Amino acid sequence: MxxxxxxxxxxxxxxxxxxxxxxxxxxxSEGPANRCLGEAVTALGLPMDEAGSRAQFVGLSMTSVMARIEAMTGRPLPAGWLAALQAKTYACFRAELxxxxxxxxxxxxxxxxxxxxxxxxxxxxxxxxxxxxxxxxxxxxxxxxxxxxxxxxxxxxxxxxxxxxxxxxxxxxxxxxxxxxxxxxxxxxxxxxxxxxxxxxxxxxxxxxxxxxxxxxxxxxxxxxxx
Missing domain, CATH: 3.40.50.1000 (HAD superfamily/HAD-like)
Structure with a gap:
């Protein structure tokens, strides 16, 4: 290119x-991170795959990501959501990064x-x-x-x-x-x-x-x- x-x-x-x-x-890391994030957003009732997660969130801080998700879903994220996402993402990193x-x-x-x-x-x-x-x-x-x-x-x-x-x-x-x-x-x-x-x-x-x-x-x- x-x-x-x-x-x-x-x-x-x-x-x-x-x-x-x-x-x-x-x-x-963008592949595994956005795959896990897309799955976490999907579990909130907003279907999102890895490509959709990349398009919405790549380059943003987690604070900004969470604020955007709350705006998209129209409600606060549930307690423990971030901790669960990080645990799953870090497990993926350890396996494949x-x-x-x-x-x-x-x-x-x-x-x-x-x-x-x-x-x-x-x-x-x-x-x-x-x-x-x-x-x-x-x-x-x-x-x-x-x-x-x-x-x-x-x-x-x-x-x-x-x-x-x-x-x-x-x-x-x-x-x-x-x-x-x-x-x-x-x-x-x-x-x-x-x-x-x-x-x-x-x-x-x-x-x-x-x-x-x-x-x-x-x-x-x-x-x-x-x-």
């Missing part, structure tokens, strides 16, 4: 910081070039610890994990990305964000950051319309940032 615009070569593209989304960018192909090598090359990296996810810290741990990616990021629970507004607001850049001590304009969702791309663009849209499982046209340059092979990432 080509980029949406021709990119110059050399170091002109090289950022000081690369911010990675987690789900769908580092770990191949894998890293996105090529992402480890891409991160290692970026780090070897002296470029800082971190994760900025709509997921909770516990979820990131689990998924990155299961896939063996956790040691690559040290204490550089940032979650939507740390900001007042999650994606598509820019708050989480701005927090990550500030904590990393680097300017937004020197930052590249790697995202796979429209809310994530929207937030990155609003933060004044260059957005690369990973379109392996997401419609590239939607990511491009939100302001991303799209690609579908994580092995291409180092080249896209000038390495």
């Amino acid at each position: 080509p980029l949406q615009r021709e990119l110059p070569g050399g170091n002109a593209l090289r950022p000081s910081l690369v911010i990675f989304d987690c789900d769908g960018v580092l770990v191949d 894998q890293a996105i192909p090529g992402v480890r090598a891409a991160i290692e090359r970026i780090l070897a070039a002296g470029i800082a990296t971190c994760v900025a996810s709509s997921g909770s810290p516990d979820k990131m610890e689990l998924t990155l741990g299961l896939t063996g990616l956790r040691p690559l990021f040290g204490d550089r994990l940032f979650s939507a629970v740390q900001v007042a507004r999650g994606k598509p607001a820019p708050d989480l990305f701005l927090l990550a850049a500030r904590r990393m001590g680097l300017a937004p304009e020197a930052t590249v964000v790697v995202e796979d969702s429209v809310p994530g791309v929207t937030g990155a663009v609003a933060a004044g950051m260059r957005a690369l849209g990973f379109a392996r499982d997401t419609d590239a046209a939607l990511l491009a319309a939100a302001g991303a340059e799209t690609f579908d092979d994580m092995g291409a990432l180092p080249r896209l940032i000038g390495l």
